[in-house]
Amino acid sequence: MEKEEKEKMKKHLLPLVGLLIIATMLLTACSNGADTAETAESETTTDAEPVTVGVFVADSFGDRAFYDIALDGITLIEDDFGAVTHTYEGKLDYENYKTLLTNAAKTDDIVFVLGFEAIDAMLEVAPQNPDTLYIYLDGVLDSADVVSLGYKDHEGSFLAGALGGLMTTRTDVEFINEDQVIGYVGGVDSPVMQRALWGYEQGLKYVAPEATLEYIFVGSWVDPAKGKEATLALMEKGSDINFMYAGLSGEGGFNAANEGAETWIIGGGADQRWLGPDNTIASVMKACDVSIHDLTEMYLNGELNKGDTFNWGVKENGMYLVMSEDLVPADIVTTINDLQAKIVNGEITISEFRDQ
Numbered sequence: 001m002e003k004e005e006k007e008k009m010k011k012h013l014l015p016l017v018g019l020l021i022i023a024t025m026l027l028t029a030c031s032n033g034a035d036t037a038e039t040a041e042s043e044t045t046t047d048a049e050p051v052t053v054g055v056f057v058a059d060s061f062g063d064r065a066f067y068d069i070a071l072d073g074i075t076l077i078e079d080d081f082g083a084v085t086h087t088y089e090g091k092l093d094y095e096n097y098k099t100l101l102t103n104a105a106k107t108d109d110i111v112f113v114l115g116f117e118a119i120d121a122m123l124e125v126a127p128q129n130p131d132t133l134y135i136y137l138d139g140v141l142d143s144a145d146v147v148s149l150g151y152k153d154h155e156g157s158f159l160a161g162a163l164g165g166l167m168t169t170r171t172d173v174e175f176i177n178e179d180q181v182i183g184y185v186g187g188v189d190s191p192v193m194q195r196a197l198w199g200y201e202q203g204l205k206y207v208a209p210e211a212t213l214e215y216i217f218v219g220s221w222v223d224p225a226k227g228k229e230a231t232l233a234l235m236e237k238g239s240d241i242n243f244m245y246a247g248l249s250g251e252g253g254f255n256a257a258n259e260g261a262e263t264w265i266i267g268g269g270a271d272q273r274w275l276g277p278d279n280t281i282a283s284v285m286k287a288c289d290v291s292i293h294d295l296t297e298m299y300l301n302g303e304l305n306k307g308d309t310f311n312w313g314v315k316e317n318g319m320y321l322v323m324s325e326d327l328v329p330a331d332i333v334t335t336i337n338d339l340q341a342k343i344v345n346g347e348i349t350i351s352e353f354r355d356q
Helices: 002-047 066-081 094-104 116-128 153-168 191-207 224-236 247-258 288-300 330-345
Strands: 052-057 084-089 110-114 133-137 147-151 181-186 212-217 239-245 264-269 280-286 309-312 319-323
Touching: 052 066, 052 094, 052 288, 066 084, 066 110, 066 288, 084 094, 094 110, 094 116, 110 116, 110 288, 116 133, 133 288, 147 288, 153 181, 153 191, 153 239, 153 264, 153 280, 153 319, 153 330, 181 191, 181 224, 181 247, 191 212, 191 239, 191 330, 212 224, 224 239, 224 247, 239 247, 239 280, 247 264, 319 330
Parallel strands: 052 084, 052 110, 110 133, 133 147, 147 309, 181 212, 181 239, 239 264, 264 280
Antiparallel strands: 280 319
8 A cells, every 4th residue: 555655656746856857957048048148248348448538738627617627528428438537737838748648649549638739739649649539629620630629719708798798888787887898808818819809899899889898818827816917907997897718817807806896707618607606797608528528429429530620609509608697687688698599590690700
């Protein structure tokens, strides 16, 4: 009897054992397949080397304007593309420019170059390092060896001039005198600064034909003391709106206002309203952070080639104006926004040079 019971149990257990063996084989196969897929994915990820990007400035970071906006561009490409980034400071030394730009080619796929002082050095180094793409920001260059992107400073500055022109005619507004004079403090006299000055004057004359523009170039991007001195000198000439387009030197104008000078300030290159929140009515924005992001994306997509040139203004979001609407009368804010829209749709055309 006991023998028969054992035989019956065997008959029931054999199918179960077979099923367990099959199930184990299936699980093992699935596991091996998953491991293989994970390994393949891992190998693919490992094989895709991150893009390496250098950002070179002719002087130093810390200007809290154009150069420092480039640092925001670094953050954007690190976050969006996993880029490995490096920064280089030329310290206004031509030999140092060449050394740094040459060394950058040893590690970087792309090198963004900011500062007109470094153009010649870049054009010398670029052909010697054909595997690295040098991109100059802040001017259109006629060179088959690099990519270049200019900004329509005259468009952004036109809006600043129009704002200054509308404000200086409003004697009911604090700090505004009857002289109808606005001022411009530039950094180093250069084509970029001249374009900005000319655009500023066009904006002024568009809204206030009888008003006058006074300007001073301080000869440096990093001298706030000279910027302050220039601002006070313009005020002596009757200027009640002063546009600071001078990098770190421009902070002298904000310092003067913070110390009690009765002037309205317009920042330049970055949103500088925080430097003098009680006196700063606007800032002209030059979006090189967006440029660094977008050009890096084009490079990764195979859409960027040596010799390519770009010129971005208000329509392309390369230049725009941000206003302190708590300080600027509402009707003036509306007018400036309308002018900005007209530049975008082509109703207003601003010339780049005085002889155009």
